[in-house]
Amino acid sequence: MTTFLEARGLCKSYGRPPRPVLRSIDLSLPRGVIWGLLGESGSGKSTLARLLLGLERPDAGQILLEGEPIRRWRSRHPGGMSVVFQDYVTSVPPQADVAAIIAEGFPPGAPRPDSAAIHALMDRVALPRFLSGRLPHELSGGQLQRVCIARAIAARPSLLVLDEPVSSLDIAVQARILELLQDLAKEMTCLFITHDVQAAVHLCEQLIFLHQGRIIASLPREELFKTDNPHVRDLLACTLVLKDF
Amino acid sequence: MMDDTSQKTAGAAPLLEARRVGVRVRATGEPLVADVSLTLYRGRSLGIVGDSGSGKTLLCRSLLGLLPSSLTAEGQVLFDGADMLHAEAAEARHRRGTGLGLLLQQAMTAFDPLRTIEAHFLESLREKCGLAAAGARRKAEAYLNRTGLAADVLHAWPHQLSGGMLQRCMIALTLSLEPSVIVADEPTTAQDACHQFRIVRLLAGLRQERALLIVSHDLAVVQALADDLLILHEGRCVESGPTAAVLAAPQHACTRRLLEARQALSRPFLQLRGGRA
Numbered sequence: 180m181t182t183f184l185e186a187r188g189l190c191k192s193y194g195r196p197p198r199p200v201l202r203s204i205d206l207s208l209p210r211g212v213i214w215g216l217l218g219e220s221g222s223g224k225s226t227l228a229r230l231l232l233g234l235e236r237p238d239a240g241q242i243l244l245e246g247e248p249i250r251r252w253r254s255r256h257p258g259g260m261s262v263v264f265q266d267y268v269t270s271v272p273p274q275a276d277v278a279a280i281i282a283e284g285f286p287p288g289a290p291r292p293d294s295a296a297i298h299a300l301m302d303r304v305a306l307p308r309f310l311s312g313r314l315p316h317e318l319s320g321g322q323l324q325r326v327c328i329a330r331a332i333a334a335r336p337s338l339l340v341l342d343e344p345v346s347s348l349d350i351a352v353q354a355r356i357l358e359l360l361q362d363l364a365k366e367m368t369c370l371f372i373t374h375d376v377q378a379a380v381h382l383c384e385q386l387i388f389l390h391q392g393r394i395i396a397s398l399p400r401e402e403l404f405k406t407d408n409p410h411v412r413d414l415l416a417c418t419l420v421l422k423d424f
Numbered sequence: 425m426m427d428d429t430s431q432k433t434a435g436a437a438p439l440l441e442a443r444r445v446g447v448r449v450r451a452t453g454e455p456l457v458a459d460v461s462l463t464l465y466r467g468r469s470l471g472i473v474g475d476s477g478s479g480k481t482l483l484c485r486s487l488l489g490l491l492p493s494s495l496t497a498e499g500q501v502l503f504d505g506a507d508m509l510h511a512e513a514a515e516a517r518h519r520r521g522t523g524l525g526l527l528l529q530q531a532m533t534a535f536d537p538l539r540t541i542e543a544h545f546l547e548s549l550r551e552k553c554g555l556a557a558a559g560a561r562r563k564a565e566a567y568l569n570r571t572g573l574a575a576d577v578l579h580a581w582p583h584q585l586s587g588g589m590l591q592r593c594m595i596a597l598t599l600s601l602e603p604s605v606i607v608a609d610e611p612t613t614a615q616d617a618c619h620q621f622r623i624v625r626l627l628a629g630l631r632q633e634r635a636l637l638i639v640s641h642d643l644a645v646v647q648a649l650a651d652d653l654l655i656l657h658e659g660r661c662v663e664s665g666p667t668a669a670v671l672a673a674p675q676h677a678c679t680r681r682l683l684e685a686r687q688a689l690s691r692p693f694l695q696l697r698g699g700r701a
Contacts, residue, residue, distance in 0.1 A: 219618060
């Protein structure tokens with residue numbers, strides 16, 4: 180498996196006096212794998228995602244994509260990385276219809292997508308085509324998150340970051356969106372950020388655990404219950420599942 | 425798990441009784457909640473489960489007399505000698521806080537952005553419990569601590585806290601007034617697993633001495649907290665009974681779907697853990 184993304188010694192602090200949020204993160208993500216990034220709130224998950232997407236620069240350290248520095252890689256691959264956020268409502272312009280929102284996902288300069296291209300993407304995320312003229316407020320949360328996912332995969336990104344994409348949805352809708360992501364993510368390198376261990380195990384082959392800005396464990400899904408890291412074991416012990424009834 | 429007969433003997437008189445509650449859109453008459461009855465007893469907890477849009481939040485708000493003016497209410501909600509649905513605003517307000525406490529899903533909008541967290545606690549504890557500043561501060565710290573927050577959040581402004589922290593501040597604020605009935609509307613949505621667990625444990629401890637109504641779309645949370653279940657679908661109660669009995673033999677398609685979705689989501693985790701698949 181070739182390495183797609185490599186991060187070395189990433190550090191990031193915010194505020195004054197500086198409060199470290201990430202402390203010397205090393206990562207190596209092979210192509211075509213779904214990675215789960217787990218941790219409590221405030222552990223640095225979203226900050227790490229913003230650095231890997233090139234939305235912010237690290238204070239120290241380096242990010243390489245296919246061996247190239249991130250800024251150069253991004254300029255050579257427009258639309259090469261994409262993101263889906265937890266808050267689908269603020270992720271879309273309220274006055275744009277579904278087709279226009281999905282069209283935003285095509286890279287600038289690319290030919291304007293025709294309705295066949297939009298419909299093909301709607302089919303991919305199992306959105307009925309008759310919704311293409313609807314506005315965001317006319318959709319359910321699950322439908323709107325599907326619109327955001329369709330927009331995120333429009334340009335066939337190599338890296339897809341999913342930042343808590345199902346946390347605001349009903350359990351029943353969560354399961355369906357996770358199935359969809361499982362199917363889509365086969366074509367790209369995918370980083371699924373969540374505090375929900377059950378959702379991560381559902382979707383991800385590899386799990387990375389952050390705690391206070393450090394990676395405390397990185398392991399294949401099958402070894403999750405074999406770890407002796409106390410923070411990971413705490414998280415597993417706290418996970419609520421239905422008990423036998 | 426107590427059975428249905430113990431519910432009737434446990435607390436004697438009910439603390440709150442909702443009779444055939446309905447909610448409609450004032451302008452169109454469209455029904456949003458219809459014909460829901462429920463009773464809350466001291467020492468007992470009731471879980472309300474349903475999809476989004478099933479009327480869970482509206483039902484909660486009607487129990488506290490907090491429906492927006494664009495909606496109308498039918499039926500009765502009897503609490504402490506008043507009908508919360510039709511009481512005068514001042515009379516209903518008097519019963520909220522130390523009588524009926526509401527834990528909201530959206531903590532972000534529950535705080536005044538121009539005041540610190542401490543100011544919220546001091547005002548509520550002074551007005552509702554007659555506590556002076558020092559006593560109020562001690563109580564605030566104790567309840568913040570029970571939700572896993574350090575006392576220094578008292579000096580924070582709402583915008584300086586994460587959604588999960590604000591939600592815990594709101595839980596601490598509501599519980600510090602020691603209400604006899606706690607209505608918890610999705611109180612753990614913004615929480616990570618460890619904090620969710622902590623809040624569930626906190627509520628489980630409190631229900632011994634109070635009545636708890638817990639609303640969630642997550643049957644795992646409800647199972648951990650509720651003695652009885654009420655399933656809401658399109659504004660109506662489609663199934664109710666002791667939690668264990670409803671989960672063991674769900675009668676309505678909606679209940680079965682909610683149960684299957686929860687089980688499907690947990691299955692890979694449970695398989696890895698080596699438990700039930």
